[in-house]
Amino acid sequence: MNGFDFDIDYVREQFPCLCKTVNGKPAAFLDGPGGTQVPRRVVDRISxxxxxxxxxxxxxxxxxxxxxxxxxxxxxxxxxxFNCKPEEVAFGESSSGNNFKLALALVRDMKPGDEVIITDIDHECNRSPWRTLQEHGIIVKSVKIDLETYTLDIEDYKSKLSNKTKVVAINWASNATGTVTDVKTMIEMAHAVGALTVIDAVHYAPHKVIDVKNIGTDFLICSAYKFFGPHVGVVYAKAEVLDKVRTIRVLADDNTMVPEKFETGTPNFESICGCAGAIDFIADLGSKHEKYFKEQLTGLSGKRKQIVAGMLAIDTYEEPLAKKLRKELSNIEGITIYGPPEGYERTSTVSFTIAGKNSNDVAKFLAERGIYVWDGDFYAIEITNHVLKLGSQGGLVRVGLAPYNTIDDIERTIKAVSDFCKL
Ligand SMILES: Cc1ncc(COP(=O)(O)O)c(C=O)c1O
Structure with a gap:
């Protein structure tokens, strides 16, 4: 974007942890998809x-x-x-915990032979809870990935959808490949056969604007620790849908209060305060950068406007850094990047392998140089180990950006990977 000037100094000042050094070099926290650092205000709210x-x-x-x-x-x-009503928001221990609760609630009104669709690209958080329902006689089908584009195979999805489909659980952005899925179209198709939809936005939420009204989903899950907050899972549940769901809870006979009926036991109030602080940090970024996004913000006001501006600023800042990383890594001999081709919508997460090298050795080499990245399958087990069959070489190396990362972090990563390849 022309003239876009992201206030990186302001952003970095917010995160005390960025003062850390490793062997005299500033730590480069490129592990955002595993969990971001936390700004001071979040900890202040909790304390x-x-x-x-x-x-x-x-x-x-x-x-x-x-x-x-x-x-x-x-x-x-x-x-x-989320762009929803407050009574459509519920908090829980994690997205995995929330999704298990949702699956165990929805199965109460399903019968053997009913079907659930999951996908091969999803994290186990949005697969295992649904796969568990097989014990109740539910048939679970998983949508394949088109390996030309690292996107879901829509023809395969269509072939699996039928009036037996009761739930469709889809990932919005892959924590392994950064693929962004056109969930809106898939949700419309699911609704056309009468199925409920559950969107895993855990990896999408730190990078892109969420608008649940626009995509029309029934449920959406995300985790605040992936976007500057503490370890809490947050759920959007469409009020008229949640109203009818027989959730599992301590007050077994009281299934009336939306959204409390989704919150089991005493909520983690301190962390919930911290989560609100994380969103306020995004809104604050929005106030500082909204002048660059006048067109996209038309018709919005108040906190929603600030949050949308904040997320647009994050995405606009991260994308060129990720593009540089993809481009320069792909020029290094032996490197394969796993993700959609240029031009497809994606997040700033870049995963790769080095021919003949174990990904864990790459991550350790980078860690010694103060570059923190993840390696392995990141619980995106189906795509990493079964579809791409990368288990024997230690899975993927994943470099994940957050808005506090700098061009220096990216250049150091490219140099260190290149040095590793020369060993
Ligand atoms: C895409 C995706 N979905 C779900 C999860 C699980 O979230 P939680 O740790 O809150 O259960 C993760 C965590 O890495 C993730 O990346």
């Missing part, structure tokens, strides 16, 4: 809650009422993040 407001909900006294107010405020903040 403020624990120091001054810590209580259980529904008491008669002040700190208990403050706890309820903060819980409600966090729902409002995430409603602006």
């Amino acid at each position: 403020d809650y624990l120091y001054y407001r810590n209580a259980n909900a529904h008491g008669c006294y002040k700190t208990s009422k403050e706890t309820e107010a903060l819980h409600s405020e966090a729902r409002e903040t995430f409603a602006a993040f």
Whole structure:
């Protein structure tokens, strides 16, 4: 984008951990898809809650009422993040935990022979809960990947959809390849046969704008620790759908309150406060950069406008860095990058292998140079180990960007990978 000037110094100042060095070099945290660093304000919100407001909900006294107010405020903040109503936001321990809860709730109204569609590109978080339903006689089918483009094979999806399909669980962005899936089209197709849809936005949420109204999904899951927050899973559940779902909960006979019926036990209030702080950090970035996105922000106002601007700023900043990384890594002999071709929508996550080398050795070599990347299958087990069959060489090396990464982080990574290849 012409003239776009991202305030990287401001961003980096927010993250105390970026002062860390390894052998005299600043640590390059390129492990965002595993979990980002946390800005000071998130930790401040958590400690403020624990120091001054810590209580259980529904008491008669002040700190208990403050706890309820903060819980409600966090729902409002995430409603602006998702573009939904506050009563459509629920918090839980993790996305995996939330998805198991959802699967175990939905199966209560399914019968043997009903079908669920999952995909080969998904993290096990959006496969295992559904695969577990096979024990209830549910048939689970998985959509194949087109390896020319690293996108889902829509013809294969169509062939698996039928009026027996009750749930379609799809990943919005792959934490292994960075592929962004056209979930809107797939959701429309699922709804046409009467199926409910569950979108795993865990890897999408840190990089792109979420608009649940636009895609029309019934459920969406994401994890705040992937976008500057603490370890909490957040769910969007369409109110009229959640209203009918018989969730599993402590008050087994009370299945009325939306969205509380999805929150089992005492919520992790301190972390929920931290999650709201993470979204406020994104909104703050938005306020600083909204002048660059006037057209995309038309018709938006308030916090939603700031959040959208913040996510657009993050995406606009990360994309050229990721492009440079893809381009220069692919020029190094022996490197294969696994992801969609240039021109396809994708996240800033870049995964690769080096011919004849174990990915774990690459990650260790980079770690010694202060470059933190992941290696392995990242629980995207089907694509990494079974489709690409990379298990025996240690899976993939994954470099994942966050908005606090710099051009220097990228150049050091390219140089270190190139040095490794010369060993
Ligand atoms: C795409 C994707 N989905 C789901 C998950 C699981 O999230 P959680 O750790 O909150 O269960 C991850 C975590 O890496 C992920 O990358």
